[in-house]
Amino acid sequence: PAAPAAATTAPAAQATTAGPTAAPAVKPTTAAAPAPTVAATTAAQPAAAAPVKDVPRNRTLVVTPWGQGAEIANPNxxxxxxxxxxxxxRESGDKTVYEDLVYTNLNTGEIIPxxxxxxxxxxxxxTITVKLRKGVTWSDGEPFTSKDVKFTLEMLRDNAPDLTYSTVYKEWLKGVDTPDELTAVLNLTKPNPRFFEENLARGWENHQVVMPEHIWRGQDPKTFTNFDLAKGWPVGTGAYKLVSSSPQQMVYDRRDDWWGAKTGFKPLPGPERIILIPAASDEATAQLYIGNKADSGNPLQPATFEAATARNKSLQSWHAQGPVWGAPDGCGYVFTFNHTRAPWNNADVRIAISYAIDREQLSTLGYNSANYPIVVPFSAYMKERWLPGKLQEIIDKYDRxxxxxxxxxEHMQAAGYAKDANDLWAKDGETVKVPVRGPQFFGPLAxxxxxxxxxxxxxxxSVIEPDSSTAWNEDLTTGKSDTIYFVHCGSISEPLNTLQDLHSKNGPPVGQKCPYIIACTRYSNPEYDKLIDDMTAMVGSPDNPKYMDDAAKALDIYLRDMPEIMLLEELHAVVFNNTYWKGWPSEKDPYVAPYPPWEAWYLIINKLQPTQ
Incomplete structure (x- = not known):
């Protein structure tokens, strides 16, 4: 989902031809894969832990990262x-070491403390009063208390913007009070009726987990590696501990002293071991699934998934039938503009580019019709509750x-352009150069x-950057790009989730990084900012007339100005392998959203049972 999503190394895209994509043959892979009895690699570790035991394959859950590469980065x-x-x-800690204060089943809205x-x-x-569960302990036996919550959130506040996640705490968190060990009171700088959900309870991608004060205090959070296997680091409250880490694999073993089992909160998870292994491409990942060398992890391109299921009938996705295999993930594919550069600061040029796009054809040619067109940054999570009425009327009004x-x-001429001798739009002898640039993960769009x-x-x-490149990311976040294809994520519970990303506060001067990679257009509109500020202070509800009125006005400006161009709903063909494990979520059993980089994937770990 990429939700962000993070500026993550991404999987290679399947080649797209001028006609409908054919299902590719799946090529052999050279990626690392576990042996039937899984022993861990011990190289590249600064301190030796205890010898790693053997665990049979049918008690081992093997996952791939959300994003492709030949090796695991930063294993130490x-x-x-x-x-x-x-x-x-997001790659493995959310499945093993770390737990959330609260999770949410985004399919239903159910809050899961x-x-x-x-x-x-x-x-x-x-203020937000948080009551902690009694009996939660860190993996080193120390109690989990309100002091850990206070330390973590205030550490982020005090180190903004240098730490990932920190900017939001600098803006919103005044401080945390701890009246007792099981109570933390979050004091905000200004009213925000969704602060806890958005940052600490959603179970979505790259949201905040609490760190142990007794490990992190006295460390420089900008340089601390949080890694020493001999000391048991990283320390978390999760049911697994890291026992081996190398560029080839990360190995986590179940802790039978996990607090959840000791207190009777939950039984021990089924997998005795969880291994993260890299795969270098979409086809290499498919080969791991086909050969039962991986159980879940990175999605496959739709055509690759269909080819893989033909060879291994134990593979499933969210939907049992295609062509739409995936569940909503709160994201949509987007063509984004840098508003600090001409001609992208001209609304007529942006609108003209939108009218040049056939979104249905993008889905057909790029994704085997596995995605559907969208024109606003709202995911399917929003459709039934929010779109009927005012918001749909605005969408219909602009017909984008x-x-x-x-x-x-019409719009190019309004912007002062005319066709040249080569039938290209030009002004003063210069054509409108449009880089269709972005990461390989979304390469089928290009x-x-x-x-x-x-x-x-x-x-x-077309400029599809390779897995190893971070150039597009750096240029996008620092305001040095022109046009980038990527995702706009965050559309989970209300219109504000994504409309707020166009607020001018997210657009620092060129050369400085924007706070969120999904909010880097550097669009600026005081009228729009005021609407977003007002909505932020309100409870978001379809039954709140003032909120809905402001949302409609903001959406009207969005479609009028087209600060970005939404293309398709992101619906990944996530993969679950039933050979060794059962209990995967699906459309028929939607107990949690199915995306591995989301913290709530930990709930899947706690439900899986061996098939043998």
Whole structure:
């Protein structure tokens, strides 16, 4: 989901041709894979832990990272705050070492308390009282208390913007009081009726987990590696501990002294061991699934998934039938503009590019029709509750979901452009150069999108950057890019989730990084900012007339100005292998959203049972 999603190294995209994509043959892989009896690699570790025992394959859960690469990055650094290109929390820590205060089943909205038993706002939405669960302990036996919550959140506040996640705490967190060991009171700088859910209870990707004060106090959080296997680091409250780490694999073994089992809160999880192994490409990942060398992890491109299921009938996705295999993940594919550069600061040019795009064809050619068109940054989680009424009326008013070359011409001429001798839009002898640039993970978008823009008169070039590249990420976040294809994520519970990403506070001067990779357009509109500020202070509900009125006005500005172009709903063909494990979530059993980089995937770990 990438939700962000993070500026993560991404899987290689399947090649896209001018016609419908054919299911590819799955090639052999050279990626590392576990043997039937799984022993751990012990190389590249600064301190030796106890010898790693053998665990049979049918008691071992093997997962791949959410993102592709030939090796695991930074195997000796478990600091989740210092890297946006590889984060151990989202790749394996959220399944093993770390737990959340509260999870949410995003399919239903059900709140699932975990380290905490409850949270409650005051009437002004300026304080949040969090009651912690009695008996929660860290993996080294120390009690988990409100002091850990206070230390973690205030550490982030005090180290903004240098640490990942920190900016939101700098803006919103005044401080944390600890009236007793099981009570933490979060004091906010201003009213926010959704602060706890958005940052500490959603169970979504890259949200905040609590760190042990007794380990982190006195450390520089910008340089602390949080890694020493001999000392039992990283320390978490989760049911697993890291026992081996190398570029080839990370191995976590179940802790039979886990607090959840000791207190009777939950039984021990089924897997005795969890292994993270890398795979270098989409096809290499498929080969791991086909050969039962991996149980879940990175999704496959739709055509690759269909080819893999033909060879291994134990593989499933969220939906039992295609072409739409995936569940919503709160994200949509987006073509984003840098508003500090001409001509992207001209709304007519942006609107013209939107009318050059045939979204349905992008899905057909790029994704085997596994995704559907969208024009606003709202995921399917939003549709039934929010779109009927005012918001749908605004969407219908602008009618942006169509390719119309007459409207392309109308808006380009309004921006002062005319066709040159090569039938390209130009002004003062310069054509409109449109880089269709982005990571390989979303590469299927690039060829058809490039061809559509070319045929509409734009000087478009496809630039799919390789797995190892972070150049697109760096340019996007620092304001040095032109146009990037990526995702706009966060559409989970209300319109504000994603509309707030266009607030001008997210657009620092060129050269400085924006706080969130999904919020880097550097669009600026005071009227829009005021609406977002007002919505932020309100309870988001379809039954709140003022909120809905502001949401409609903000959406009207969004579609009028087109600060970005939404393309398709992101619906990944997530993969679950039933050969060794059962109990996977699905459309028929939606007990949790199915995305491995989300913290709530830990709930899957706690439900899986061996098939043998």
């Amino acid at each position: 650094n478990y600091n989740i705050y210092i890297s946006t290109t590889w984060n151990h929390q 975990w380290q905490a038993e409850s949270f409650k706002y005051n009437d002004a939405f300026t 979901n169509k390719r119309d070359l007459n409207l392309v011409a 060829p058809p999108l490039t061809e559509q823009l070319k045929s509409a008169g734009f000087d478009a070039t």
